[in-house]
Structure formats: structure tokens, C-alpha cells
Amino acid sequence: MTDDIGRLVRTESPSSDLAAVARSAEVVAEVAAPYLGTGPEVLTADGRTHLRWRLGSGPRRVLLLGHHDTVWPLGSLAAQPFTVRDGVLRGPGCFDMKAGLVMAFHALAALAAVGTVDGVTLLVTGDEELGSPSSRELIESEAAGCAAALVLEASADGGALKTERKGVSLYEIRVDGRAAHAGLEPERGVNAAVETAHQILAVAALSAPGTGTTVTPTLLSAGTTSNTVPAHGLFHADVRVRDTAEQDRVDAALHGLRPVLDGAQVTVTGGPNRPPLPRTASDALYRRARRLAGELGIGELASAAVGGASDGNFTAGIGVPTLDGLGAVGGGAHAADEHVLVAELPRRTALLAALVDSLLAAGGSTR
Missing domain, CATH: 3.40.630.10 (Zn peptidases)
Known part of the structure; x- marks a missing residue:
């Protein structure tokens, strides 16, 4: 053997x-x-x-x-x-x-x-x-x-x-903002990194330890250069659940995410990968x-x-x-x-x- x-x-x-x-x-x-x-x-x-x-x-x-x-x-x-x-x-x-x-x-x-x-x-x-x-x-x-x-x-x-x-769901959350010079006129931008931070906190809050549900933000990226207001942000979320009701709850919440900053856009793709x-x-x-x-x-x-x-x-x-x-x-x-x-x-x-x-x-x- x-x-x-x-x-x-x-x-x-x-x-x-x-x-x-x-x-x-x-x-x-x-x-x-x-x-x-x-x-x-x-x-x-x-x-x-x-x-x-x-x-x-x-x-x-x-x-x-x-x-x-x-x-x-x-x-x-x-x-x-x-x-x-x-x-x-x-x-x-x-x-x-x-x-x-x-x-x-x-x-x-x-x-x-x-x-x-x-x-x-x-x-x-x-x-x-x-x-x-x-x-x-x-x-x-x-x-x-x-x-x-x-x-x-x-x-x-x-x-x-x-x-x-546990069942598994996998998501990609994309944030779109607007680029601007970070030193000259940052107010003209819509900071996708800040919006991404808001969304990460919202996603992590969907965890429910009492039911064994974990919602974990994982891979993360935002911005292009150190002196530019980021126009785009992206992160992934890994979801683990013990029952399909929780899988459905988290799926609906993730697809229901809305931007916090004026002018930002949030797009969620993905969903359940494996049932419990x-x-x-x-x-x-x-x-x-x-x-x-x-x-x-x-x-x-x-x-x-x-x-x-x-x-x-x-x-x-x-x-x-x-x-x-x-x-x-x-x-x-x-x-x-x-x-x-x-x-x-x-x-x-x-x-x-x-x-x-x-x-x-x-x-x-x-x-």
C-alpha cells in the first residue's frame, strides 16, 4: 500500500x-x-x-x-x-x-x-x-x-x-468608486478602499457563532498607486453553515449589500457552492x-x-x-x-x- x-x-x-x-x-x-x-x-x-x-x-x-x-x-x-x-x-x-x-x-x-x-x-x-x-x-x-x-x-x-x-458558499464583492489625486483634490474622488472597508465590516457581521455560521472576508485588494484615491476595491468572502436556512439567510444578505458612500457601487457575485x-x-x-x-x-x-x-x-x-x-x-x-x-x-x-x-x-x- x-x-x-x-x-x-x-x-x-x-x-x-x-x-x-x-x-x-x-x-x-x-x-x-x-x-x-x-x-x-x-x-x-x-x-x-x-x-x-x-x-x-x-x-x-x-x-x-x-x-x-x-x-x-x-x-x-x-x-x-x-x-x-x-x-x-x-x-x-x-x-x-x-x-x-x-x-x-x-x-x-x-x-x-x-x-x-x-x-x-x-x-x-x-x-x-x-x-x-x-x-x-x-x-x-x-x-x-x-x-x-x-x-x-x-x-x-x-x-x-x-x-x-458545513455547507459552503463563496462570494466576490466588487466595489467601484471614482479616482482622484489624493493630495490635490481627494474630495473629487469616491474612495473605493473606504467603501470596501465598510462592506468588509458588514459582511463579517453576518457571522452567527451561536448557530455555527462563519462569514469570513478573505482575499482583498484596492487601489493602484499610493497617491490616488482608489477607484476600485475587491474582496472575497468564505461562508460556512450547518443548515440550508442559514445558507439562504447569508446569501440574501450578501446580495442585498448596498453602498455607504455617495457615488459608490457594490456588486456581489457568487453563492452556495456545497450544501451542508x-x-x-x-x-x-x-x-x-x-x-x-x-x-x-x-x-x-x-x-x-x-x-x-x-x-x-x-x-x-x-x-x-x-x-x-x-x-x-x-x-x-x-x-x-x-x-x-x-x-x-x-x-x-x-x-x-x-x-x-x-x-x-x-x-x-x-x-
């Missing part, structure tokens, strides 16, 4: 580099071939490469969902090479989430050797880290009609499964996973609610029972200390195989 993960990690796949993602898809298919016994369907959308294996000929009952793109730019391996030392595997993208893909290959191979994988679909997308702009429709269409979606994203702290994820993944979508699957973990001798299996989103938000959003965080145990996603605990790989792979087998044996029922 560590050799397979190494091949994937050494094939860098930043989401924004279409050629790199296409090369990564080829390597993912090569690594999977000995385990799945068949090549994938290669699906491209907007130049982005996704892979789909539909195993067996029966009705689709279980969807395994992952991605092979990462946040790491080309060249990251030079500073953070792939290593396995003292039981810890490191390298850009190992935890989020190339180890999860390898776990899926090995789990399905183990099932095929002793039983069946008929009715299982494995979907590996290439743009998850961008918000899945080209793969969302594919994800939802593959999930539709399935009894369960099992997401191979990395676990939460301590190996906890992710049973609740509520605990109700994962609860039955989590209980099943806990029972199986006990039978396997893995021990107590914790759960966690997290602020980050995944493609599991989409499957839950269309009403498919979804359990997330079934991938690697480790930490440091998107960070220089990204790592996977090697000893947990076979245990978590056994749990994944048992969960798929249990669902297939039950005819896909999550109960």
Missing part, C-alpha cells in the same frame, strides 16, 4: 494544472488496474479528468467517492519528498487524499477475492479542491439511486469519521461502521463535525446516505506536515471493505 501511495504522491496533480491532472489520472488508472481488474472510464469536463469504475453489471448500490487532485503546486515534492519513516508516511497530497484512493483499490480487491463487488461504483474526480465545478453533476448523477455514498477523504483528528460537514452534510445523512451508516469496527477489533470509532466541505456534501444534498472521513488516519491536510499513520492503513482498509460488503449483503440498505 505504501508503494502504491508513493506512486500517486510522486505524480503531482495541482487542481489548476489540467495537464498535470491528466497525467495523474493515467497513473491512478495504472495503480488501480491490478486490484480492480479493469480500466476506468476516463471522463473529461472543461478539460478536467475524472475516472469512473462501475464494477459488476447489477444495479448501482454503493458509491465510493474520492479525488486525485491536490492543492500542492508543481515542484512541491522538491521541498516535501515522499518518505516513509518510523511508521509515518509523508508527501504532498498523501493524507488529502491519495492514501484514500489506494485504500479503496485494496478494499475492493479483497472483496472481489472472497465475494462480490457487483453494484459498486468508484468515482475519482480531478477538481474537488476547486469546489468540483466540472464534476458536481457527475457526482450527483452517480450517487442518485445508490443506497450509500462512502467518501474516501481523510479522517478527522484521531481517526474520527466525519459525520457532519447533516448528521441525519450519516447517522445510520456511522452506527453500522461502529458495529463493524467492534467486530474487527479496531476499537471505538469516534465521529466529528467539521467545517471543511467535500464532495460528500453533494451526495448528502440529494438525499443519499453519506459517510465521510473513511480514508487515511494522520493529519496536516494542506500543510507542510501532511502525513499518514502507516499502521492504520490496513485497519481502515479492512473497515472500508467490511462496510461495503455489509451494504451489498443487505441489498444496499443502510439500516
